[in-house]
Amino acid sequence: MQPIFYVGGPKTGSCSFAEAFRKLGLPVIKDYSVADEIRKFALDSRQHPQAVGGIADFGLPVPVRQLVEVYPEAKFVAFRRSMDSWIESYQTHVLWARKTGDSTNALPGLSDSELERRYQELSADLDWLQQNHQERALILSLEDVAWEPLCEFLGVEVPESEFPHSHRSDSKLWQCLGYEFTTDWVSWKTNSWRKFFGHLAGKPGLQMLEIGSYEGRSAVWFLENILTDEGAKLTCVDQWKFGVCRDAEILFDKNVAVSGFSTKVRKVKSNSRRALGWFPDNSFDAIYIDGNHSGYAVLTDALLCMHLVKPGGLLVFDDYRWPEQSYAYYTPGPALDAFLSLCDWRVEVIHKDYQLVLRRRDQDIPARDVSY
Secondary structure (H helix, E strand, O other): OOOEEEOOOOOOOHHHHHHHHHHOOOOOOOOHHHHHHHHHHHHHOOOOOOOOOOOOOOOOOOOHHHHHHHOOOOEEEEEOOOHHHHHHHHHHHHHHHHHHOOOOOOOOOOOHHHHHHHHHHHHHHHHHHHHHOHHHEEEEOHHHOOHHHHHHHHOOOOOOOOOOOOOOOHHHHHHHOOOOOOOOOOHHHHHHHHHHHHHHOOOOOOEEEEEOOOOOHHHHHHHHHOOOOOOOEEEEEEOOOOOOOOOHHHHHHHHHHHHOOHHHEEEEEOOHHHHHHHOOOOOEEEEEEOOOOOHHHHHHHHHHHHHHEEEEEEEEEOOOOOOOOOOOOOOHHHHHHHHHHHHOOOEEEEEEOOOEEEEEOOOOOOOOOOOO
8 A cells, every 4th residue: 555644744634634544444654753753764865664554744844855755656645724823723732732741742832933934845845746746646725625535536435424623623722721711702813913913922021901801812812922021911901790701700810820821910800991091101012902892982992092002002903893783883993983083193004804903103193284
């Protein structure tokens, strides 16, 4: 039987494909030590160990071109994730392994920039593989991960069972870490947050304010990904009176404690209109606003936060394009449009989509003369 290598790299569904190969009756190699042995022979172009059927789960870098040369009879399968989702999944796995002490599935801790470089290198190798050895390569996108293309490529019958998706999801990883959330309004936003807040990660003494913390899911993400400096602080303002979960405050306290960063968090139980008056001007490097969604409250938060964020700092508003409710006043968008029309001389728009990202100008543009 010819070797079949999975070369998508870690955190791209290798567990799912290993299970798929088992269901197809193929012997499976799913062991980093075996993969490393095969890698060494491939890289040295020496006589190689016999790899029959199955899969080798390679870490980084994946020696795609060397494997193609050393195993001329082999076939290659890969699932290509988007770079942002892959980096997010990789870093979450590293965090999970570190906190649980699980060294058997550990991945090396790498910076986002290093992971971006390695992703681009592997992506270029997969492009090369597809262009130069098309008959030996199956490179799948998300919508293509199913039995049909895989079985057609391998020349086997399609099983009656569903295609396995046995890889651990990021939400399950969070559960393994001991977090408890009843909702997830965060995961689909984190790729954007990395772009908005990424330049602040690790900044010494970073000060961040969050309005609307609920169960702490967003707060924990900021603590683990942005407020990584020892002296960084996150101030969380919430009344913990509204929302679907009546125990949101209890879960917030628990999740912050589980994160191990409770000393970085200042919890303020109050409505934002009152709480924001307690902080001096220019207190925060970034402010994330996801509190009361009524137009009046959103406009009030925006006006007050404009003074609290430092020049050059970020104001990020969630749900800018939130669908209009039956009561028109309970929609953030019109209030934020009004804010922009009044205060464009103090802020500039960085991003305007479902979330609105503003940067406070380093220097205010002189107010326009208005004559009546």
